[in-house]
Amino acid sequence: MLVIRRAKQIFTSSDKYGILENGSVVVEDGRILWVGPDEEIPVSLEKARLIDADGMVITPGFVDAHTHIPFYGHRADEFEMRNMGMSYMEIRERGGGIRRTVRMVRRATKEQLLEYNRKLVRKALSHGTTTLEGKSGYGLNLRDEIKQLEVLRELNESEPIDIVPTFLGAHEIPEGKDAAEYIEEVISWLPEIKERNLAVFVDIFCEKGVFSVQHARKLLTRARELGFKLKLHAEEFERIGGAMLGAELGAVSVDHLTAINEEDMEALAESGTVAVLLPGTTFFLGKSDYAPGRKMLEKGVKVAIATDFNPGSSMSQNMQFMITLAGIYMHFTVEEALRAATLGGAMALDLQDEVGSVEPGKKADILLFNVPDYRYIPYNYAVNNLRMVIKDGKPLTL
Ligand SMILES: [Zn+2]
Missing domain, CATH: 2.30.40.10 (Urease, subunit C, domain 1)
Structure with missing residues (x-):
């Protein structure tokens, strides 16, 4: 005792x-x-x-319901390039961006990936995160997606932190493929991931120019049939209908939502789908279009705050700082923000009876x-x- x-x-x-x-x-x-x-x-x-x-x-303990652990290598040089005025598209043309992390993750051995992310996870723990969601999505082929999910499992077993694994094979379109063809591939990987119990959630980057609402519907419907719980990266840059789809399919959460409108909020409040807000991303990209968190609270949407910890658009494990940002830019009281970072995160992982x-x-x-x-x-x-x-x-x- x-x-x-x-x-x-x-x-x-x-x-x-x-x-x-x-x-x-x-x-x-x-x-x-x-x-x-x-x-x-x-x-x-x-x-x-x-x-x-x-x-x-x-x-x-904080429940960080949206991170992109495990990844490999850093992009500190790109951070500086962005600050000096280079656009993301220019950086991408020079070989930077998500695809650079994909190359580094593919080249890393499982052992290297494990030890690299062990340090990142320990830093999250030392800032108060006791439950953390992590995603694949830097492999973009079956072998390397599974490598990422196996690393999450080993970290969960060997570190005191609880890690909830999400399969995000549909994070980006691999070079030389088109979205429709790649979605079929991702769907074909689902049974093996389910059989080996490597992921609790299936997620997709539903955004203009990446995966459409139709792609998301196809992937998530199949994932749901197989018994996965659902998440979506939705309405980050443009509103294309991902939040509505999440509400319709009974997704546990929809994440980002900077371009959400009132109709979407009403649908989320109705369905009980949790809105995961990521103010660190807006901050770190030097933008001002924070998700309308205050309005979501007023509309009765369940809200969580998370870091979106990743090497490109949000390189921080510190949930304490996310609470600061939610106060300044989303006009949350400290009480609301702290709840969103703890119980809200738990709800976004369907763990509200266990933690938060x-x-x-x-x-x-x-x-x-x-x-x-x-x-x-x-x-x-x-x-x-x-x-x-x-x-x-x-x-x-x-
Ligand atoms: Zn994300």
Whole structure:
């Protein structure tokens, strides 16, 4: 038994428990047994392991529901080129962009890919992410897509973080192929991925000039028949109908949504599909068209915030900073943003009964921040005020 006591605040992300002042959490067998005021701890402290959270703020572990781990190699030079005024298309013509990462991932051995991403995942954990979604999509052929998914499985088994794998074979059109022909190939890979249980979700980059709504419908309908859960990259640059398709097919989430309209929001609110918002991408690309998060909340859409961690358009694992961006650019209260980064992320992975809040029955994935108030976390921006990560009831050394 573990008792974390004398926290200044516990931000539970739970409607029932809200924000507790001067609280404690009791943990048993990796799960939360009890949360409440210090003076009401229902167990004997003599036999328990005690953690004194004096003056600190407790939150649930972050659930980062959209990353592009595992990848290989960096594109720091392209970041500088963009800042100096070169367009993405020019960079792409010079051999940069997603296809460059594809080449690097294809060339890497599974061992190299595993060790490279182990470091990236540990950095996410050290910033408070205890559950993370990762995607394939830099292989674009069966062998290398499977290599990526196997790396996610090995990372999940060997690191304390929980990793949810997504198959994103339809991330980009491989050089020399057309979209319709490639979608048929991707569909033909689904049974093997299902049989080997390598992915929970199937996702697609549904965007003008990449994969159309018709391609997405074909792939996702087949994926659903095989028992996969569904996600879509939708309405990032232009509104072409991906969000509506997600709502219609019962996708667990639709992600990006910078070009979404009110009709789409109503469809998402109706279907219960989670909107995963990625303010880090808009920020890092130097753009100003943030997804209309405030309006989505008002329309009753379930909302999550995630990093979109990838080597091109969002090179950060720091969910604390995403909360800052959601406040400034999407006009979320800190309470709304923190919930979107924890319970919202859990809903976007269909794990809301397991993680995302500090309440009895859930996994004991708990963060201790050395700050005087939960609102201080995004306010003291782009630095890491995390003092301790507890994963499955175990304090980690970071
Ligand atoms: Zn993405």
